[in-house]
Amino acid sequence: MDTAIELQAVGMTRQRQVVLHDVDWRVEDGERWVLLGPNGAGKSSILKVAATYDHASTGTIRVLGETLGRTLVQDLRLRLGYTASSLERLMDQRMSVREAVASGFDAKLVRFGSTHDEERWAAVDASLARVGLAAIADRRLALLSEGERRRVQIARATLTGPELLLLDEPTAGLDIAGREQLLGLLEDIAADPAVRAVALVTHHVEEIPRGFTHVALVADGTIVEAGPIEEVLTSAALSRAFDHPLEVRHQDGRFAARGLQT
Numbered sequence: 001m002d003t004a005i006e007l008q009a010v011g012m013t014r015q016r017q018v019v020l021h022d023v024d025w026r027v028e029d030g031e032r033w034v035l036l037g038p039n040g041a042g043k044s045s046i047l048k049v050a051a052t053y054d055h056a057s058t059g060t061i062r063v064l065g066e067t068l069g070r071t072l073v074q075d076l077r078l079r080l081g082y083t084a085s086s087l088e089r090l091m092d093q094r095m096s097v098r099e100a101v102a103s104g105f106d107a108k109l110v111r112f113g114s115t116h117d118e119e120r121w122a123a124v125d126a127s128l129a130r131v132g133l134a135a136i137a138d139r140r141l142a143l144l145s146e147g148e149r150r151r152v153q154i155a156r157a158t159l160t161g162p163e164l165l166l167l168d169e170p171t172a173g174l175d176i177a178g179r180e181q182l183l184g185l186l187e188d189i190a191a192d193p194a195v196r197a198v199a200l201v202t203h204h205v206e207e208i209p210r211g212f213t214h215v216a217l218v219a220d221g222t223i224v225e226a227g228p229i230e231e232v233l234t235s236a237a238l239s240r241a242f243d244h245p246l247e248v249r250h251q252d253g254r255f256a257a258r259g260l261q262t
């Protein structure tokens, strides 16, 4: 089995603050990971360095067989799909939904260069239909609701059939129905054998889609526990990671957590 992501002793320091330290993480082909932990723990930073959109200060990062620092990131970005609010904010809000999704062809945040490639526009429309956005394909990004924005990002990230999908809080800001619809979409993605690996960041165990196999608990800038979801996602481990007494329940492939009285 090939390894999709490998982080060894990764550290990141920004403005003298330790954002990440001693991060070791290995994602094998076929695995679907959740990065779970409290606010400010370092989840987004871990995903961002794995997605090549930020640099580690120390350590080694291998993604899809390439060692970061020794490969052209733009080539690697074409092989992975990444969604994050930080990326979303950088997009030109005057772009239409179709244009924003098409920007995934060259993994850039501006309008896709070729405007006359019918086959590619057909792929954009298929991707939009998959996430239920066909009806608003010509609407400007600036006008979209939170739920629509999340869907645009998923459509963009999955446009070219990437080998690796890295999704940072894909269900953030959605209402319950919107969240459940998007989770259904993520369950389909998790079940797609063409996707070598998926990693998803969330604060909420309720937002773990069915079919996810592994969890990394992140706290204080590092991964404190990692492994198969059934083994690692226990009440005791979650309580340690969030520094609060929590109870986790598991039913029909989904999880729920609630605080315990102290």
Ligand SMILES: Nc1ncnc2c1ncn2[C@@H]1O[C@H](COP(=O)(O)OP(=O)(O)OP(=O)(O)O)[C@@H](O)[C@H]1O
Residues within 6 Å of the ligand: 014, 015, 017, 018, 019, 037, 038, 039, 040, 041, 042, 043, 044, 045, 046, 203
């Ligand atoms: N460029 C930076 N400069 C200074 N501090 C940073 C920088 N990037 C991240 N941090 C800090 O590092 C910590 C980890 O941030 P990160 O966004 O990775 O956490 P997170 O677990 O994703 O948090 P949240 O769940 O709130 O989104 C935070 O305290 C954040 O303020």
